[in-house]
Amino acid sequence: MMVKKYWQQGVAIALTVFMGISLSSCNPAQFKTSAAQTPLVLSILSDPKTFNYALSEESPNIFGYTYEGLVSENPLTGEVEPILAESWEISQNGLQIIFTLRENLRWSDGQPLTVDDVVFTYNDIYFNDKIPSSTADVLRIGESRTFPTVRKLDDRRVEFTVVEPFAPFLRAAGLPILPAHALQESVETLDREGNPVFLSTWGINTPPQEIIVNGPYKLASYRPSERVFFEKNPYYWRNPQPYIERISWEVVESQDTGVVQFLSGILDSISVRPEDFSLLKKQEERNNFKILYELEPAPGITFMTFNLNKGRFEDSNRPVVDPIKSRWFNSLKFRQAIAYATDRETMIENTFQGLGRPINSHISVQSPYYLTPEEGLKVYDFDAEKARQLLQEDGFTYNNQGQLLDSEGNRVRFTLITNAGNKIREAMGAQIKQNLSQIGIQVDFQPLAWNAVITKLSDSLDWEALIIGFGGGTEPHWSSNLWLPEGRLHMFNQPRQVGQTPLVGREIADWERRLGDLYIQASQEIDEAKRKELYVETQRITQEYLPVIQLVNQLSMTALRNRVQGVEYSSLGGAFWNIHELQLEE
Secondary structure (H helix, E strand, O other): OOOOOOHHHHOOOOEEOOOOOOOOOOOHHHOOOOOOOOOEEEEEOOOOOOOOHHHOOEOOOOHHHHOOOOEEEOOOOOOEEEOOEEEEEEOOOOOEEEEEEOOOOEOOOOOEOOHHHHHHHHHHHHOOOOOOOHHHHHHOEOOOOEOOEEEEOOOOEEEEEOOOOOOOOOHHHHOOOOOHHHHHHHHHOEOOOOOEHHHHOOOOOOOHHHOOOOOOEEEEEEEOOOEEEEEEOOOOOOOOOOOOOEEEEEEOOOHHHHHHHHHOOOOOEEEOOHHHHHHHHHHOOOOOEEEEEEEEEOOOEEEEEEOOOOOEEOOOOOEOOOHHHHHHHOOHHHHHHHHHHOOHHHHHHHOOOOOEEEOOOOOOOOOOOOOOHHHOOOOOOOOHHHHHHHHHHOOOEEOOOOOEEOOOOOEOEEEEEEEOOOHHHHHHHHHHHHHHHOOOOEEEEEEEOHHHHHHHHHHHOOOOEEEEEEOOOOOHHHHHHHHOOOOOOOHHHOOOOOOOOOEEOOOOOHHHHHHHHHHHHHHHOOOHHHHHHHHHHHHHHHHHHOOEEEOEEEEEEEEEEOOEEOOOOEOOOEOOOOHHHOEEOO
16 A cells, blocks of 8 residues: 655655555454544554654655645646645746645644744754754755745745755645644754754654644554554644544554455455455455556666675774675676676566566656656666676686686675565565576575664665665656765665764765766756756666666555545555545445
Protein backbone atom coordinates (compact mmCIF):
# COMPACT_ATOMS: atom_id res chain seq x y z
CA MET A 1 0.00 0.00 0.00
CA MET A 2 1.45 3.28 -1.09
CA VAL A 3 -0.08 6.37 0.40
CA LYS A 4 -0.13 9.65 -1.46
CA LYS A 5 2.14 12.30 0.00
CA TYR A 6 5.00 10.15 -1.15
CA TRP A 7 7.50 12.61 0.29
CA GLN A 8 4.73 15.16 0.41
CA GLN A 9 4.84 15.57 -3.39
CA GLY A 10 8.35 14.30 -3.28
CA VAL A 11 9.75 17.23 -1.28
CA ALA A 12 10.39 15.28 1.83
CA ILE A 13 13.10 12.72 1.36
CA ALA A 14 12.77 9.30 2.43
CA LEU A 15 14.45 6.05 1.56
CA THR A 16 11.76 3.86 -0.06
CA VAL A 17 10.74 0.58 1.60
CA PHE A 18 7.88 -1.35 0.02
CA MET A 19 5.09 -1.36 2.59
CA GLY A 20 4.44 -4.82 3.84
CA ILE A 21 1.40 -6.81 4.79
CA SER A 22 0.47 -7.30 8.38
CA LEU A 23 -0.93 -9.56 11.05
CA SER A 24 -2.12 -8.31 14.42
CA SER A 25 -2.75 -9.92 17.73
CA CYS A 26 -6.48 -9.30 17.38
CA ASN A 27 -8.96 -8.41 14.68
CA PRO A 28 -8.99 -4.61 14.20
CA ALA A 29 -12.52 -4.87 12.85
CA GLN A 30 -13.52 -5.23 16.50
CA PHE A 31 -12.85 -1.51 16.98
CA LYS A 32 -16.00 0.50 16.38
CA THR A 33 -16.57 4.22 16.08
CA SER A 34 -19.43 6.04 17.67
CA ALA A 35 -21.29 5.60 14.37
CA ALA A 36 -20.61 1.83 14.52
CA GLN A 37 -18.44 2.10 11.41
CA THR A 38 -15.57 -0.37 11.28
CA PRO A 39 -12.23 1.29 10.53
CA LEU A 40 -10.38 1.12 7.25
CA VAL A 41 -7.72 -1.50 8.00
CA LEU A 42 -4.41 -1.23 6.16
CA SER A 43 -0.93 -2.53 6.82
CA ILE A 44 2.69 -1.45 7.16
CA LEU A 45 5.94 -3.38 7.13
CA SER A 46 7.44 -1.89 10.30
CA ASP A 47 6.78 0.63 13.05
CA PRO A 48 7.06 4.36 12.38
CA LYS A 49 10.44 5.77 13.41
CA THR A 50 9.23 9.21 14.51
CA PHE A 51 6.11 11.36 14.74
CA ASN A 52 8.19 14.46 13.95
CA TYR A 53 7.86 15.20 10.24
CA ALA A 54 10.99 17.32 9.96
CA LEU A 55 13.16 14.48 11.27
CA SER A 56 11.60 11.70 9.19
CA GLU A 57 13.57 10.08 6.38
CA GLU A 58 11.86 6.71 6.29
CA SER A 59 8.76 4.99 5.04
CA PRO A 60 6.31 4.03 6.40
CA ASN A 61 5.44 7.27 8.12
CA ILE A 62 2.20 8.79 9.35
CA PHE A 63 2.44 12.15 7.63
CA GLY A 64 0.38 11.47 4.51
CA TYR A 65 -2.69 11.34 6.74
CA THR A 66 -1.75 13.90 9.37
CA TYR A 67 -0.29 16.91 7.56
CA GLU A 68 -0.89 19.09 4.55
CA GLY A 69 0.96 21.95 2.91
CA LEU A 70 -0.14 25.06 1.08
CA VAL A 71 -0.51 23.15 -2.19
CA SER A 72 -0.54 19.58 -3.48
CA GLU A 73 0.05 17.83 -6.78
CA ASN A 74 -2.82 15.83 -8.23
CA PRO A 75 -1.38 12.40 -9.15
CA LEU A 76 -3.91 11.93 -11.95
CA THR A 77 -3.34 15.24 -13.74
CA GLY A 78 0.02 16.41 -12.43
CA GLU A 79 -1.55 19.79 -11.73
CA VAL A 80 -0.79 21.80 -8.60
CA GLU A 81 -3.91 22.27 -6.51
CA PRO A 82 -4.65 24.58 -3.56
CA ILE A 83 -4.78 22.95 -0.14
CA LEU A 84 -4.22 25.15 2.94
CA ALA A 85 -3.79 28.06 0.56
CA GLU A 86 -6.93 28.97 -1.32
CA SER A 87 -4.99 30.79 -4.06
CA TRP A 88 -1.60 32.14 -5.09
CA GLU A 89 -0.14 34.82 -7.30
CA ILE A 90 3.22 34.49 -9.05
CA SER A 91 5.14 37.64 -9.92
CA GLN A 92 5.96 38.40 -13.53
CA ASN A 93 9.66 37.62 -13.03
CA GLY A 94 8.81 34.34 -11.27
CA LEU A 95 10.79 35.25 -8.14
CA GLN A 96 7.88 35.83 -5.76
CA ILE A 97 4.77 33.85 -4.90
CA ILE A 98 2.13 35.27 -2.60
CA PHE A 99 -0.14 32.64 -1.04
CA THR A 100 -3.48 33.48 0.51
CA LEU A 101 -4.56 31.05 3.22
CA ARG A 102 -8.08 29.76 3.55
CA GLU A 103 -10.20 31.36 6.22
CA ASN A 104 -10.74 29.78 9.63
CA LEU A 105 -8.08 27.08 9.36
CA ARG A 106 -7.48 25.23 12.63
CA TRP A 107 -5.13 22.70 14.16
CA SER A 108 -6.39 19.42 15.56
CA ASP A 109 -6.43 20.96 19.07
CA GLY A 110 -8.73 23.74 17.85
CA GLN A 111 -6.06 26.47 17.79
CA PRO A 112 -6.02 28.76 14.70
CA LEU A 113 -3.67 27.85 11.87
CA THR A 114 -2.22 31.12 10.60
CA VAL A 115 0.42 32.70 8.41
CA ASP A 116 2.65 32.70 11.51
CA ASP A 117 2.65 28.89 11.37
CA VAL A 118 3.79 28.98 7.74
CA VAL A 119 6.62 31.40 8.50
CA PHE A 120 7.65 29.37 11.56
CA THR A 121 7.64 26.08 9.64
CA TYR A 122 9.96 27.30 6.91
CA ASN A 123 12.20 29.81 8.69
CA ASP A 124 12.54 28.09 12.07
CA ILE A 125 12.41 24.43 11.08
CA TYR A 126 13.13 23.71 7.41
CA PHE A 127 15.76 26.44 7.08
CA ASN A 128 17.30 25.83 10.52
CA ASP A 129 20.91 24.63 10.29
CA LYS A 130 20.61 23.09 13.76
CA ILE A 131 17.82 20.77 12.62
CA PRO A 132 19.25 18.05 10.36
CA SER A 133 16.71 17.38 7.65
CA SER A 134 16.97 16.14 4.09
CA THR A 135 14.20 18.58 3.27
CA ALA A 136 16.71 21.42 3.44
CA ASP A 137 18.79 19.90 0.62
CA VAL A 138 16.04 20.28 -1.94
CA LEU A 139 15.07 23.78 -0.82
CA ARG A 140 18.51 25.30 -1.32
CA ILE A 141 18.65 27.27 -4.54
CA GLY A 142 21.36 27.56 -7.16
CA GLU A 143 25.11 27.53 -6.62
CA SER A 144 24.80 29.86 -3.64
CA ARG A 145 22.59 27.22 -1.94
CA THR A 146 20.50 29.94 -0.34
CA PHE A 147 17.00 29.34 0.99
CA PRO A 148 13.90 31.19 -0.18
CA THR A 149 12.77 34.10 1.95
CA VAL A 150 9.42 33.56 3.65
CA ARG A 151 7.68 36.51 5.26
CA LYS A 152 4.26 37.46 6.55
CA LEU A 153 2.37 40.14 4.61
CA ASP A 154 -0.81 40.16 6.68
CA ASP A 155 -3.08 37.79 8.60
CA ARG A 156 -3.81 35.63 5.54
CA ARG A 157 -1.03 36.31 3.05
CA VAL A 158 2.53 34.98 3.05
CA GLU A 159 5.23 35.78 0.50
CA PHE A 160 7.90 33.36 -0.73
CA THR A 161 10.85 34.99 -2.54
CA VAL A 162 13.87 33.53 -4.31
CA VAL A 163 16.94 35.41 -5.55
CA GLU A 164 17.08 33.53 -8.84
CA PRO A 165 14.70 31.37 -10.88
CA PHE A 166 13.74 28.12 -9.16
CA ALA A 167 11.74 25.75 -11.34
CA PRO A 168 10.12 23.69 -8.53
CA PHE A 169 9.24 26.91 -6.67
CA LEU A 170 5.47 26.42 -6.52
CA ARG A 171 5.63 22.72 -5.67
CA ALA A 172 8.02 23.47 -2.81
CA ALA A 173 5.00 24.90 -0.99
CA GLY A 174 3.70 21.34 -0.69
CA LEU A 175 5.73 20.74 2.46
CA PRO A 176 3.63 20.15 5.59
CA ILE A 177 2.92 23.17 7.74
CA LEU A 178 3.74 22.54 11.41
CA PRO A 179 2.22 24.16 14.54
CA ALA A 180 4.19 27.03 16.02
CA HIS A 181 2.19 27.06 19.25
CA ALA A 182 3.16 23.44 19.94
CA LEU A 183 6.75 23.37 18.66
CA GLN A 184 8.31 26.84 18.84
CA GLU A 185 9.52 26.49 22.42
CA SER A 186 11.27 23.20 21.58
CA VAL A 187 13.03 24.87 18.64
CA GLU A 188 14.25 27.80 20.73
CA THR A 189 15.28 25.76 23.79
CA LEU A 190 18.73 24.15 23.62
CA ASP A 191 19.91 21.05 25.43
CA ARG A 192 23.26 20.65 27.21
CA GLU A 193 25.01 20.01 23.90
CA GLY A 194 23.61 23.16 22.32
CA ASN A 195 21.08 21.33 20.12
CA PRO A 196 17.39 22.29 19.88
CA VAL A 197 15.16 20.23 22.17
CA PHE A 198 13.07 19.88 19.01
CA LEU A 199 15.40 17.04 17.96
CA SER A 200 13.93 14.85 20.70
CA THR A 201 10.37 16.16 20.40
CA TRP A 202 7.47 14.08 19.14
CA GLY A 203 9.22 10.75 19.10
CA ILE A 204 7.27 7.50 18.95
CA ASN A 205 6.93 7.50 22.75
CA THR A 206 5.03 10.78 22.72
CA PRO A 207 1.38 10.37 23.79
CA PRO A 208 -0.68 10.58 20.58
CA GLN A 209 -2.90 13.36 21.93
CA GLU A 210 0.16 15.62 22.09
CA ILE A 211 0.80 15.34 18.33
CA ILE A 212 -0.91 18.40 16.80
CA VAL A 213 -1.79 18.05 13.10
CA ASN A 214 -3.68 19.76 10.28
CA GLY A 215 -4.47 16.83 8.00
CA PRO A 216 -7.61 14.74 7.63
CA TYR A 217 -6.61 12.38 10.47
CA LYS A 218 -4.87 12.59 13.82
CA LEU A 219 -3.20 9.92 15.92
CA ALA A 220 -5.59 8.15 18.27
CA SER A 221 -3.27 5.48 19.66
CA TYR A 222 -0.06 3.62 18.97
CA ARG A 223 0.99 0.20 20.22
CA PRO A 224 4.52 -0.67 19.06
CA SER A 225 4.78 -3.78 16.89
CA GLU A 226 0.96 -3.95 16.75
CA ARG A 227 -0.83 -0.95 15.26
CA VAL A 228 -1.11 2.75 14.61
CA PHE A 229 -4.66 3.99 14.98
CA PHE A 230 -5.94 7.20 13.37
CA GLU A 231 -9.19 9.04 13.93
CA LYS A 232 -10.78 11.83 11.96
CA ASN A 233 -9.49 15.32 12.73
CA PRO A 234 -12.64 17.27 13.73
CA TYR A 235 -11.02 20.57 12.75
CA TYR A 236 -9.95 19.49 9.26
CA TRP A 237 -10.71 22.29 6.80
CA ARG A 238 -12.59 20.40 4.09
CA ASN A 239 -16.36 20.43 3.93
CA PRO A 240 -17.61 17.78 3.94
CA GLN A 241 -15.25 16.15 6.40
CA PRO A 242 -13.70 12.77 5.48
CA TYR A 243 -16.30 10.01 5.41
CA ILE A 244 -14.04 7.33 6.90
CA GLU A 245 -14.03 7.78 10.67
CA ARG A 246 -10.96 5.77 11.61
CA ILE A 247 -7.99 4.04 10.03
CA SER A 248 -5.94 1.21 11.50
CA TRP A 249 -2.41 0.44 10.37
CA GLU A 250 -1.51 -3.09 11.37
CA VAL A 251 2.22 -3.67 11.94
CA VAL A 252 3.86 -6.99 11.07
CA GLU A 253 6.90 -8.08 9.11
CA SER A 254 5.36 -11.13 7.43
CA GLN A 255 4.00 -10.41 3.97
CA ASP A 256 2.82 -14.01 3.63
CA THR A 257 0.65 -13.64 6.72
CA GLY A 258 -0.71 -10.42 5.32
CA VAL A 259 -2.09 -12.22 2.29
CA VAL A 260 -3.87 -14.66 4.60
CA GLN A 261 -5.25 -11.79 6.65
CA PHE A 262 -6.48 -10.00 3.54
CA LEU A 263 -8.22 -13.07 2.19
CA SER A 264 -9.81 -13.65 5.59
CA GLY A 265 -11.34 -10.17 5.48
CA ILE A 266 -9.27 -8.51 8.23
CA LEU A 267 -7.29 -6.19 5.96
CA ASP A 268 -8.98 -3.91 3.46
CA SER A 269 -5.97 -3.55 1.18
CA ILE A 270 -2.54 -4.95 0.50
CA SER A 271 0.22 -4.20 -1.95
CA VAL A 272 0.23 -7.11 -4.39
CA ARG A 273 3.49 -8.94 -4.79
CA PRO A 274 3.99 -10.62 -8.17
CA GLU A 275 4.16 -14.04 -6.50
CA ASP A 276 0.67 -13.49 -5.07
CA PHE A 277 -1.00 -12.08 -8.17
CA SER A 278 -2.34 -15.36 -9.59
CA LEU A 279 -3.71 -16.53 -6.24
CA LEU A 280 -5.38 -13.20 -5.52
CA LYS A 281 -6.74 -12.79 -9.04
CA LYS A 282 -8.65 -16.07 -8.73
CA GLN A 283 -10.17 -14.92 -5.44
CA GLU A 284 -11.41 -11.48 -6.51
CA GLU A 285 -15.09 -12.29 -6.98
CA ARG A 286 -15.37 -14.77 -4.11
CA ASN A 287 -13.71 -12.44 -1.60
CA ASN A 288 -15.19 -9.14 -2.78
CA PHE A 289 -12.08 -7.26 -3.85
CA LYS A 290 -10.32 -6.08 -6.98
CA ILE A 291 -6.69 -5.80 -7.99
CA LEU A 292 -5.92 -2.27 -9.19
CA TYR A 293 -2.85 -1.79 -11.36
CA GLU A 294 -1.22 0.06 -14.22
CA LEU A 295 1.00 -1.50 -16.87
CA GLU A 296 4.03 0.54 -15.94
CA PRO A 297 6.57 0.12 -13.14
CA ALA A 298 5.87 1.77 -9.83
CA PRO A 299 7.52 5.20 -9.49
CA GLY A 300 10.97 5.36 -7.99
CA ILE A 301 13.97 3.13 -8.47
CA THR A 302 15.36 -0.10 -7.07
CA PHE A 303 19.09 -0.46 -7.43
CA MET A 304 22.35 -1.99 -6.32
CA THR A 305 25.15 0.35 -5.33
CA PHE A 306 28.71 0.13 -4.05
CA ASN A 307 30.30 2.18 -1.30
CA LEU A 308 32.58 4.47 -3.33
CA ASN A 309 33.74 6.52 -0.34
CA LYS A 310 37.54 6.86 -0.31
CA GLY A 311 37.61 8.77 2.97
CA ARG A 312 39.03 7.88 6.37
CA PHE A 313 37.59 8.59 9.81
CA GLU A 314 39.46 11.52 11.29
CA ASP A 315 39.66 10.14 14.84
CA SER A 316 41.13 6.75 13.96
CA ASN A 317 42.43 7.18 10.41
CA ARG A 318 40.46 4.03 9.59
CA PRO A 319 39.32 3.87 5.96
CA VAL A 320 35.58 3.77 5.33
CA VAL A 321 36.08 0.88 2.90
CA ASP A 322 38.87 -1.68 2.79
CA PRO A 323 41.35 -0.07 0.32
CA ILE A 324 41.59 -3.28 -1.70
CA LYS A 325 37.82 -3.43 -2.23
CA SER A 326 37.62 0.32 -2.67
CA ARG A 327 39.86 0.02 -5.72
CA TRP A 328 37.47 -2.53 -7.23
CA PHE A 329 34.35 -0.53 -6.48
CA ASN A 330 35.79 2.71 -7.84
CA SER A 331 36.78 1.07 -11.12
CA LEU A 332 34.29 1.98 -13.84
CA LYS A 333 34.89 -1.24 -15.75
CA PHE A 334 34.26 -3.25 -12.58
CA ARG A 335 30.88 -1.57 -12.04
CA GLN A 336 29.99 -1.97 -15.70
CA ALA A 337 30.90 -5.65 -15.53
CA ILE A 338 28.58 -6.08 -12.56
CA ALA A 339 25.79 -4.40 -14.53
CA TYR A 340 26.28 -6.69 -17.53
CA ALA A 341 26.47 -9.77 -15.30
CA THR A 342 23.11 -9.04 -13.62
CA ASP A 343 20.36 -10.93 -15.44
CA ARG A 344 17.35 -8.64 -15.03
CA GLU A 345 15.16 -10.52 -17.51
CA THR A 346 15.47 -13.70 -15.46
CA MET A 347 14.80 -11.58 -12.39
CA ILE A 348 11.55 -10.39 -14.00
CA GLU A 349 10.57 -13.92 -15.00
CA ASN A 350 11.38 -15.62 -11.69
CA THR A 351 11.13 -13.06 -8.89
CA PHE A 352 8.46 -10.86 -10.47
CA GLN A 353 6.47 -13.58 -12.27
CA GLY A 354 6.57 -11.40 -15.38
CA LEU A 355 4.97 -8.49 -13.51
CA GLY A 356 8.00 -6.24 -13.44
CA ARG A 357 9.90 -3.96 -15.75
CA PRO A 358 13.64 -3.30 -16.05
CA ILE A 359 14.70 0.12 -14.79
CA ASN A 360 17.29 1.98 -16.84
CA SER A 361 16.97 5.52 -15.51
CA HIS A 362 17.03 7.11 -12.10
CA ILE A 363 14.07 9.27 -13.18
CA SER A 364 10.65 7.61 -12.94
CA VAL A 365 8.91 6.64 -16.16
CA GLN A 366 5.96 8.80 -15.05
CA SER A 367 8.09 11.94 -15.28
CA PRO A 368 8.10 14.14 -18.41
CA TYR A 369 11.91 14.24 -18.04
CA TYR A 370 12.36 10.48 -18.40
CA LEU A 371 14.73 9.38 -21.17
CA THR A 372 13.89 6.10 -22.88
CA PRO A 373 16.41 3.61 -24.26
CA GLU A 374 14.89 4.29 -27.68
CA GLU A 375 15.94 7.91 -27.24
CA GLY A 376 19.52 6.92 -26.56
CA LEU A 377 19.73 5.94 -22.90
CA LYS A 378 22.43 3.31 -22.34
CA VAL A 379 21.23 -0.07 -21.11
CA TYR A 380 23.08 -3.09 -19.74
CA ASP A 381 21.43 -6.18 -21.13
CA PHE A 382 22.66 -9.42 -19.61
CA ASP A 383 26.00 -10.43 -21.13
CA ALA A 384 28.27 -12.50 -18.90
CA GLU A 385 30.96 -12.73 -21.57
CA LYS A 386 31.05 -8.94 -21.90
CA ALA A 387 31.40 -8.73 -18.12
CA ARG A 388 34.40 -11.10 -18.10
CA GLN A 389 35.98 -9.14 -20.95
CA LEU A 390 35.68 -5.84 -19.06
CA LEU A 391 37.18 -7.37 -15.92
CA GLN A 392 40.16 -8.78 -17.80
CA GLU A 393 40.70 -5.44 -19.52
CA ASP A 394 40.80 -3.94 -16.02
CA GLY A 395 43.62 -6.24 -14.88
CA PHE A 396 41.55 -8.96 -13.21
CA THR A 397 42.42 -12.59 -13.87
CA TYR A 398 40.98 -16.04 -13.18
CA ASN A 399 42.65 -18.87 -11.26
CA ASN A 400 42.27 -22.58 -12.00
CA GLN A 401 39.04 -22.73 -9.99
CA GLY A 402 37.49 -19.96 -12.06
CA GLN A 403 37.70 -17.51 -9.17
CA LEU A 404 38.24 -13.85 -10.02
CA LEU A 405 41.47 -12.28 -8.71
CA ASP A 406 42.57 -8.67 -8.85
CA SER A 407 45.97 -7.58 -10.20
CA GLU A 408 47.54 -8.24 -6.77
CA GLY A 409 46.12 -11.73 -6.49
CA ASN A 410 43.31 -10.91 -4.07
CA ARG A 411 40.14 -12.96 -4.37
CA VAL A 412 37.21 -10.74 -5.38
CA ARG A 413 34.65 -11.10 -2.63
CA PHE A 414 32.31 -8.59 -1.04
CA THR A 415 29.24 -8.38 1.18
CA LEU A 416 25.88 -7.35 -0.23
CA ILE A 417 23.14 -6.20 2.16
CA THR A 418 19.47 -5.30 1.91
CA ASN A 419 16.55 -4.95 4.29
CA ALA A 420 15.32 -8.27 5.65
CA GLY A 421 11.63 -9.04 5.32
CA ASN A 422 11.33 -7.59 1.83
CA LYS A 423 11.11 -10.88 -0.03
CA ILE A 424 11.50 -9.33 -3.46
CA ARG A 425 14.77 -7.67 -2.53
CA GLU A 426 15.94 -10.81 -0.81
CA ALA A 427 15.21 -12.78 -4.00
CA MET A 428 16.96 -10.15 -6.11
CA GLY A 429 20.02 -10.36 -3.86
CA ALA A 430 20.06 -14.15 -4.07
CA GLN A 431 19.98 -13.99 -7.86
CA ILE A 432 22.74 -11.35 -8.01
CA LYS A 433 24.85 -13.62 -5.80
CA GLN A 434 24.29 -16.45 -8.29
CA ASN A 435 24.85 -14.25 -11.35
CA LEU A 436 28.15 -12.90 -10.07
CA SER A 437 29.38 -16.36 -9.12
CA GLN A 438 29.24 -17.12 -12.84
CA ILE A 439 31.94 -14.50 -13.43
CA GLY A 440 34.06 -15.69 -10.50
CA ILE A 441 32.94 -13.23 -7.81
CA GLN A 442 31.88 -14.45 -4.37
CA VAL A 443 29.03 -12.40 -2.88
CA ASP A 444 28.19 -12.77 0.80
CA PHE A 445 24.53 -11.82 0.82
CA GLN A 446 23.19 -10.60 4.19
CA PRO A 447 19.63 -9.29 4.62
CA LEU A 448 19.57 -7.12 7.75
CA ALA A 449 16.94 -5.44 9.87
CA TRP A 450 15.92 -2.12 8.35
CA ASN A 451 17.23 -0.07 11.28
CA ALA A 452 20.61 -1.78 10.94
CA VAL A 453 20.71 -0.87 7.23
CA ILE A 454 19.89 2.77 8.01
CA THR A 455 22.60 2.91 10.70
CA LYS A 456 25.19 1.60 8.26
CA LEU A 457 24.16 4.09 5.58
CA SER A 458 23.92 7.21 7.69
CA ASP A 459 26.25 6.65 10.63
CA SER A 460 28.86 3.88 10.63
CA LEU A 461 29.23 3.76 6.79
CA ASP A 462 30.20 0.13 7.38
CA TRP A 463 28.91 -1.47 4.21
CA GLU A 464 30.27 -2.58 0.84
CA ALA A 465 27.32 -3.16 -1.50
CA LEU A 466 23.62 -2.60 -1.08
CA ILE A 467 20.22 -3.22 -2.68
CA ILE A 468 17.74 -0.49 -1.83
CA GLY A 469 14.99 1.66 -3.28
CA PHE A 470 14.47 5.39 -3.61
CA GLY A 471 11.18 7.18 -4.07
CA GLY A 472 10.23 9.04 -7.19
CA GLY A 473 7.60 11.05 -8.96
CA THR A 474 7.25 13.60 -11.72
CA GLU A 475 9.71 16.20 -10.36
CA PRO A 476 13.36 15.03 -10.44
CA HIS A 477 14.55 17.83 -8.17
CA TRP A 478 13.01 16.16 -5.13
CA SER A 479 15.58 13.38 -5.53
CA SER A 480 18.48 15.80 -5.78
CA ASN A 481 19.84 14.99 -2.33
CA LEU A 482 20.73 11.54 -3.67
CA TRP A 483 22.81 13.08 -6.47
CA LEU A 484 24.30 16.24 -4.95
CA PRO A 485 27.75 15.35 -3.55
CA GLU A 486 26.88 17.05 -0.24
CA GLY A 487 23.33 15.69 -0.13
CA ARG A 488 22.30 13.90 3.04
CA LEU A 489 21.25 10.85 1.01
CA HIS A 490 24.27 10.71 -1.32
CA MET A 491 24.65 7.17 -0.09
CA PHE A 492 27.23 5.83 -2.56
CA ASN A 493 29.73 8.48 -1.34
CA GLN A 494 28.13 9.63 1.89
CA PRO A 495 29.23 12.95 3.42
CA ARG A 496 29.28 13.34 7.19
CA GLN A 497 26.74 15.44 9.06
CA VAL A 498 27.03 17.77 12.02
CA GLY A 499 27.92 15.82 15.15
CA GLN A 500 29.36 12.81 13.31
CA THR A 501 33.03 11.86 13.21
CA PRO A 502 34.48 13.85 10.28
CA LEU A 503 36.07 12.21 7.26
CA VAL A 504 39.38 13.11 5.67
CA GLY A 505 40.35 12.20 2.14
CA ARG A 506 36.81 11.87 0.78
CA GLU A 507 37.02 12.46 -2.99
CA ILE A 508 34.42 13.68 -5.45
CA ALA A 509 34.83 12.31 -8.98
CA ASP A 510 34.51 14.66 -11.96
CA TRP A 511 31.34 12.92 -13.19
CA GLU A 512 29.94 13.05 -9.67
CA ARG A 513 30.48 16.80 -9.44
CA ARG A 514 29.05 17.29 -12.91
CA LEU A 515 25.94 15.36 -11.92
CA GLY A 516 25.42 17.63 -8.93
CA ASP A 517 25.99 20.75 -11.03
CA LEU A 518 23.39 19.58 -13.55
CA TYR A 519 20.81 19.15 -10.82
CA ILE A 520 21.47 22.70 -9.65
CA GLN A 521 21.23 24.06 -13.20
CA ALA A 522 18.02 22.15 -13.87
CA SER A 523 16.44 23.64 -10.74
CA GLN A 524 17.32 27.12 -12.08
CA GLU A 525 16.04 26.54 -15.61
CA ILE A 526 12.48 27.70 -16.28
CA ASP A 527 12.36 26.75 -19.97
CA GLU A 528 10.93 23.21 -19.96
CA ALA A 529 12.73 22.08 -23.13
CA LYS A 530 16.11 23.21 -21.78
CA ARG A 531 15.32 21.72 -18.40
CA LYS A 532 14.65 18.36 -19.99
CA GLU A 533 18.00 18.53 -21.80
CA LEU A 534 19.75 18.95 -18.46
CA TYR A 535 17.95 15.99 -16.91
CA VAL A 536 18.65 13.93 -20.04
CA GLU A 537 22.36 14.51 -19.44
CA THR A 538 22.03 13.40 -15.80
CA GLN A 539 20.50 10.14 -16.96
CA ARG A 540 23.27 9.57 -19.47
CA ILE A 541 25.90 10.20 -16.78
CA THR A 542 24.36 7.83 -14.24
CA GLN A 543 24.04 5.07 -16.83
CA GLU A 544 27.57 5.60 -18.10
CA TYR A 545 29.32 5.81 -14.69
CA LEU A 546 26.91 3.64 -12.71
CA PRO A 547 26.96 5.12 -9.21
CA VAL A 548 23.86 2.93 -8.95
CA ILE A 549 23.07 -0.17 -11.00
CA GLN A 550 19.38 -0.10 -11.86
CA LEU A 551 17.46 -3.33 -11.34
CA VAL A 552 13.73 -4.00 -11.68
CA ASN A 553 10.52 -2.45 -10.39
CA GLN A 554 7.31 -4.38 -10.12
CA LEU A 555 4.14 -3.07 -11.64
CA SER A 556 2.17 -0.85 -9.29
CA MET A 557 -0.54 -3.19 -7.96
CA THR A 558 -2.92 -2.95 -5.02
CA ALA A 559 -5.66 -5.32 -3.89
CA LEU A 560 -8.59 -3.37 -2.48
CA ARG A 561 -11.78 -4.59 -0.87
CA ASN A 562 -14.97 -3.58 -2.68
CA ARG A 563 -16.34 -1.87 0.41
CA VAL A 564 -13.91 1.00 -0.20
CA GLN A 565 -15.71 3.39 -2.54
CA GLY A 566 -14.47 6.43 -4.49
CA VAL A 567 -10.98 5.18 -5.35
CA GLU A 568 -9.17 6.77 -8.30
CA TYR A 569 -6.11 4.60 -8.63
CA SER A 570 -2.80 5.77 -10.09
CA SER A 571 0.75 4.46 -9.92
CA LEU A 572 1.84 7.83 -8.50
CA GLY A 573 -0.82 8.25 -5.85
CA GLY A 574 -1.85 4.68 -5.17
CA ALA A 575 -5.34 3.90 -3.92
CA PHE A 576 -5.55 6.35 -1.01
CA TRP A 577 -4.27 9.68 -2.28
CA ASN A 578 -7.83 11.08 -2.03
CA ILE A 579 -8.50 9.55 1.39
CA HIS A 580 -10.77 12.46 2.33
CA GLU A 581 -13.22 11.45 -0.44
CA LEU A 582 -13.31 7.69 0.14
CA GLN A 583 -16.25 5.96 1.77
CA LEU A 584 -16.77 2.56 3.38
CA GLU A 585 -19.76 0.49 2.39
CA GLU A 586 -20.76 -1.54 5.43
